[in-house]
Structures are given as C-alpha cells and as structure tokens.
Amino acid sequence: MQNQKAIPFSPPRVDQKTIDAVTEVLKSGWITTGPKTRELEAKINVYCGSGRTLCLNAWTNAAELVLRWFGVGPGDEVIVPAYTYAATANIVVHVGAVPVMVDVIDYNMDVEVLRKAITPRTKVIMPVDIAGLPCDYDTIMDMVKSPEVLAMFNAANDRQEMLGRILVLNDAAHSFGAEYKGKKVGSQCDVAGFSFHAVKNLTTAEGGAVTLNLPAPFNNDDIWTALNRSALHGQTKDALSKTQAGQWRYDIVEPGFKCNMTDLQAAIGLVELERYDNDTLVRRKAICERYTAAFAGQTAFKVPHFEDSNRTSCYHLYMLRINGATEAQRDAIIQYAAEQGVSTNVHFQPLPLLSYYKGLGYKMADYPNAWACYANEISLPVYYDLTDEQVDRIVQTMIEAVQHVMK
DSSP states (O other): OTTSOOBOSOOOOOOHHHHHHHHHHHHHTOOSSSHHHHHHHHHHHHHHTOSEEEEESOHHHHHHHHHHHTTOOTTOEEEEESSSOHHHHHHHHHTTOEEEEEOEETTEEOHHHHHHHOOTTEEEEOOBOGGGOOOOHHHHHHHHTSHHHHHHOOOOSHHHHHHOSOEEEEEOTTOTTOEETTEETTSSSSEEEEEOOTTSSSOOSSOEEEEEOOOTTOOHHHHHHHHHHHTBTTBSSOHHHHTSTTOOOOOBOSOOOBOBOOHHHHHHHHHHHHTIIIIIHHHHHHHHHHHHHHHTTOTTEEOOOOBOSSEEOOOOOEEEEETTOOHHHHHHHHHHHHHTTBOOBOOOOOGGGSHHHHHTTOOGGGOHHHHHHHHTEEEEOOOTTOOHHHHHHHHHHHHHHHHHHOO
16 A cells, blocks of 8 residues: 555645636736625625625634624633634633633533533633534523523623623534534524635635624624724725725724735635535535445444434544544554555544643543543545545555554
C-alpha cells in the first residue's frame, strides 16, 4: 500500500464550475461584499427556512457578534458542551463571560446535565451538532421556556429583557443540510451558526453564516442590520451602498469589527449550494454507508449512526470508534494508517484537555463521557471526490492497523 497514492483527509471540491464562478466575480470588478454575498444569504435563508441570514468571514465571528449583540459579558455564563472544537468556548472568553462546560451523551450535549448547569448568571446555551447530527432542539427550547428556568433569568439590558429568557445559539458548524423533524437545520433555535471552512460539506474557502429566528417583538431584519453594521466597523453604509452617486458619506455608530464575507467567497458558496442536496449529500451518504457496510460484523469497531426518528445527519464526519482501544493505541492506529498513505483525524480533543482551559481549572475527570467519546475515536475521510475503491482501501487499512496495534 505504501506505493499507492496518498488519500487526504478532506480536500475541498474545486472543479470547473467553481473556477468559472470565481473568475466571473474577478472579471466583474466587484470582489468584496456585494451582490453575490447578498444572493448567497437569500438562498441560504430559503434553504434553511429561517427569518434572515447574514454571511460573514467565519462561524467564529458570526457567533461572537451574536453574543455581543445580546450583551453577554463579564459576570455572565454561557453553557457549552465539553466535547466540541475550541471556537465554541473561545468566543465566550472573547466577550469576557465564563464558558460552563457540560458532559455529553453520544457526542451531543446531555440535556439532563445541561438543566442542572443553568444558574441566574446563564445568558446563552450553545448546543453543538457534532459530525452533522442535530441536537434535540425542542427539548432545549422547551427547557429555556419552562417556568423554573424563566424564573432564574436575570435580564441585564433591553434585548435580554425583550427576550425574557436564555438565548439558544445553535453551533451548527457541522450540520448545514441536516434535518430535525423534517426541517433543515437553521430555523429551530433563536440563532444558528454555520461554518463554511474549507473542510466543511459546503465551503466558501473560509466563511460562515448566522440564521436569525428571534421571536416577536424582535424584528430579524433589524437584527441583521445591527450585526452587519457591527461586522463593518460599526459603519452605517457598506462599500456597495457607497458607490451610488453622491452617497459617499457614512457614520460610525459603534466600535465594530471587520468580518464581512467577500463576493469571491460567496461565488464558491453559490456553486456549492446549487448542487448540495442532489449531489454533494448524496455522495457523502453513499460513502458513509459503504464504510458502515464494510465494518459490519467487525467486532473491533463501533460505527456511527446518522439518523433516528427525529434527526437526519448531513454526513459531515465518519467518526469510527475502536472498541477497547486506549488513547495511546488509537494514536498508534492513526500513525500506522498514515504510513500506509491514509490520512485520518480526531474529533475532538475535549476542551478540558487543552492547555488554556486546563489552566482555567477545568478538569477532564469531570466529563467522563466526553473523554470516552474522544479516547478511541478516529474520523475517516469523507469528501465528494473520494472513490469507492479508495473507501475500500481505507477500510482495509483500518482493519490492518487495528490488528497490528492491538494484537
């Protein structure tokens, strides 16, 4: 196998359609935020069935702007799962609040532990859709609206007073195109945040979006305007608006940030969105099903699940578990596979393992399920151009790796 071509973990899909779309924008003379970005926002909004959509340069900045819009800051708490990528907690730290970590069940946030973690300081809950399988949104939304939780909520500003409860900001970085109770992810919680990073199912190279679903008396168009302004240094006009005859003058109404999406990025996203359901997801599902069929009957492996009565995954990751493997054995299996030219990954190191959060006093022992999810997990390649023959080679490599390491 060592003489065969290496199989990467997750290269982006870049074909002639992608190249033509980017070339068109380059030739148009308008490459920053403009008509393509607004077109992508509108199409995502229809796709997700949400109230309004804003595209920005990353999930991280999109979600952080929402925390800032809601007035989350020092003294506040935001509940996150211990099992997630660091960005989920990092943005809480960015605004000066405290990330309160809870353990997981089968990768997603344990709602019973979540309920016990809510205090009068809780302002936001951030459930994370690991690998593309949605959380139980309805249970979480019902929880924040329950009388006992409502009684604990302490509003610190007009927006918090208007909502009157904890905000639910869904970290849907993995789950664009997944479904919950027959509806696309993006409309079930107050806000959902998507990532369009290069390794995601739908990419804009770098990029992200938030879908806004705040209830009345909020106006999601007004929230979109506020977030868009914050993403442009607090400027009252974007670059496209300023090109209109005589409309150069603008004002700065807040010390905002700089995290807008460009039309170059949006052009890639528009191509990806057009072929997403009927092409991209079809192929990703086929790859995952081929893996599962191949590992069936292999007692060394625990395969992931991708749907149940309420949820359907978007097949973002194939998170294979190695039964009985220690963390060190898992790492040795990854090393063996790499030596055979098969790239894999691990999702994720739980937050308490990371030096920064360990230094803040978070202890891995407090999150045993998160540790169990991580310690023997290996993510296998899943991407559009992965062939059936390569899938079969990956399967055989993993079987050989486990036999080699755990003999």
